[in-house]
Amino acid sequence: MKTEMIKFAGDVPGNAIELRVLRFEGSDKSATSAYLQSSLHGGELPGQAALHFLVPMLKKAEAEGRILGNITIVPQANPIGSNQWQAYQHMGRFEFHTQVNFNRAFPLLPDFDTSSLPGPDAPVALAQRLKAALLRLALPHDIVLDLHCDDESESYVYIADEFVEDMKDLAIALNSTAILAWDTTADAAFEEACAHPVLQMPQSERNMKRRAVTTVEFRGLTDVYADMGKGDAEGLYRFLVHRGVIRDESVKLDTEFKGLVTPLSHVEMIRAPEGGMVLYHVEPGDVVEEGAKLVTVVTTPGEPEGDITLTAPQAGRILTRRSLRYVRRGDDLLKLLGAKPSAVEKRPGTLEA
Ligand SMILES: [Zn+2]
Structure with missing residues (x-):
C-alpha cells in the first residue's frame, strides 16, 4: 500500500488542508479497479469504520499477491467538513462559508477527461478544488463507492436506474435492505458526477457489467461499532472479490437480492x-x-x-x-x-x- 498526501492551500493564508489517499496496485492491468471513499459529509463515520477494517484485509491480500485491480481508498474525503464544529456540535453536511451541501454541485463532465478540473492550488475556492480532486481520483476506476450514512436508518444504497440491474450484487454483498433507484438527476452529487461520463457513452460501449457507481448509506449516524464496521468491511470485501478486484476462492456471494428495489x-x-x-x-x-x-x-x-x-x-x-x-x-x-x-x-x- 502506498500513502499519498494531497496538499491544498487554504482560501486564506495559514489554513492548508491535506487529503490522505491509500493506493493498492493491482497485478492484472485488465482487472476491474475500485475507488472507495467515506465521510464526504465530514462526521458520517459508519463508512469510515468499514474502511478502517477493510484496509488491513486489503494489506493481507496484497501481501499474498491477491490484489488484481487497482484500489484507491480515501477514508476521510472531506477535511474541510471534518473540521466544522460550532458550539460543541459537529456540522459536516453543508460548507459553512457557502451553505452548499458537500455532496452537491460536483462538476458533471462529458467524458473521463479530467484535465479541465482545477488543481489543488488553482485560484478557486477550496471546496471546489477538493471536489475536483475527489473526482479526479475516482473517475479512472470502474467501481466507485461513496460511503455515507443516514440519520436513523437501515442499510441501503442509491443507484442510478441504468446501473441497478447490474449492481444487485453490491446490495447482496452489503446486506442492504433496499436499493433506491434514481433517475433524472441527483443534484450533481458525487455519485452523479461519477456516473455522468458513463451515461454520456453510447449504450454499447458502457460495459455496465464491469461498472458500479453508488452512494452507500450504511445505516444511521450513531451506528459506529467495531462489529458493524467489521461486518461492513467484509461486505465490501465480498463485493470486490465478486467483481474480480481481489482474488479469494473462499468468498462466495448469493445470487438473489431479496431486498426492495424502490424508485424514488x-x-x-x-x-x-x-x-x-x-x-x-x-x-x-x-x-x-x-x-x-x-x-x-x-x-x-x-x-x-x-x-x-x-x-x-x-x-x-x-x-x-x-x-x-x-x-x-x-x-x-x-x-x-x-x-x-x-x-x-x-x-x-x-x-x-
Ligand atoms: Zn452523507
Missing part, C-alpha cells in the same frame, strides 16, 4: 406539517399497513388536542427516521418505501437537502 417516486417522505416535539410510533425496519400511525408531532405541550398524528399514505417499509426529536415545520421525519408511486408531487433530484 415510490418513496413517501413524511414531513412535519408544524414544528414541535416528535413522538415516533415506528422505527426503521417496521412494515406498516396503509393508515398506520407513524409519528405524532406535539405542537402545544400539555394540550393533546394540538397533537398532529401522521399516518402511512400507503403500505410499506420504514427505511429511515430523524434522530432529532425537535423539528421545524416542513422538516423531513421519515422515509417509507411504498409499492406504488407517492401521491405527493416529486421535484426532480435528491430526496433531501
